[in-house]
Amino acid sequence: KNEVEQSPQNLTAQEGEFITINCSYSVGISALHWLQQHPGGGIVSLFMLSSGKKKHGRLIATINIQEKHSSLHITASHPRDSAVYICAVRYNAGNNRKLIWGLGTSLAVNP
Amino acid sequence: NAGVTQTPKFRVLKTGQSMTLLCAQDMNHEYMYWYRQDPGMGLRLIHYSVGEGTTAKGEVPDGYNVSRLKKQNFLLGLESAAPSQTSVYFCASSASYEQYFGPGTRLTVT
Numbered sequence: 001k002n003e004v005e006q007s008p009q010n011l012t013a014q015e016g017e018f019i020t021i022n023c024s025y026s027v028g029i030s031a032l033h034w035l036q037q038h039p040g041g042g043i044v045s046l047f048m049l050s051s052g053k054k055k056h057g058r059l060i061a062t063i064n065i066q067e068k069h070s071s072l073h074i075t076a077s078h079p080r081d082s083a084v085y086i087c088a089v090r091y092n093a094g095n096n097r098k099l100i101w102g103l104g105t106s107l108a109v110n111p
Numbered sequence: 112n113a114g115v116t117q118t119p120k121f122r123v124l125k126t127g128q129s130m131t132l133l134c135a136q137d138m139n140h141e142y143m144y145w146y147r148q149d150p151g152m153g154l155r156l157i158h159y160s161v162g163e164g165t166t167a168k169g170e171v172p173d174g175y176n177v178s179r180l181k182k183q184n185f186l187l188g189l190e191s192a193a194p195s196q197t198s199v200y201f202c203a204s205s206a207s208y209e210q211y212f213g214p215g216t217r218l219t220v221t
Contacts, residue, residue, distance in 0.1 A: 002153065031208060043201060043212040086153070090208065098169070099210070101153030 003027060004102040006087050012108045019074040021105045023087030026068065030090050033099065034061050034072050037084040046072070046085075077109045113137055117202050117213035124192040124220045132187040132216050134202030142205045143185035144169075145177060147198040148215075154201065160185055192220045 005024045034046045047061040063070040087102040118133045145157040156169030160179040176188045197220045203210040
């Protein structure tokens with residue numbers, strides 16, 4: 001069992017829909033990252049958060065440390081949002097430069 | 112700024128051949144990382160560096176070596192390539208905790 005679990009694994013939506021991607025983890029963390037990987041392969045950091053909520057444009061990320069859970073929301077989805085969304089966590093202990101990665105959620109937004 | 116660049120973008124090797132992947136960053140970041148990405152698996156850390164002249168093992172270091180002779184460059188070497196090393200390799204750098212990724216190198220070992 002991966003220490004970072006994402007759901008769903010695959011998601012198809014219609015343009016304009018509200019999308020939620022979930023990430024659960026099993027250990028104490030100091031921060032959680034959300035990243036986006038486009039079909040061409042490039043990986044871009046979207047958010048880094050350790051509590052509460054962050055918003056950037058149509059993207060919103062929330063985290064509940066007690067429940068060990070984070071969500072990434074996309075409002076008014078668009079075909080250009082089609083990508084793989086990856087959750088990664090940084091542990092509290094040890095060398096906390098290293099990240100533990102989820103397997104990603106593949107999102108397809110149809111026009 | 113170019114950010115993080117990787118050379119080459121694609122490569123095909125025969126089993127037993129050697130090669131070096133180059134990662135360069137122009138953001139003056141202290142930390143640099145090499146990952147591999149395989150279908151059905153999350154990114155896995157191969158080696159990383161916390162500064163010029165330093166390297167450390169990640170989760171899957173076997174079969175790879177690295178060097179960080181200059182702060183801006185992080186080299187990943189395969190001494191004797193194996194089919195199990197067929198993968199997409201990503202380099203990343205960071206100043207603090209947010210990592211910036213290169214475009215990736217797709218390596219096939221036949």
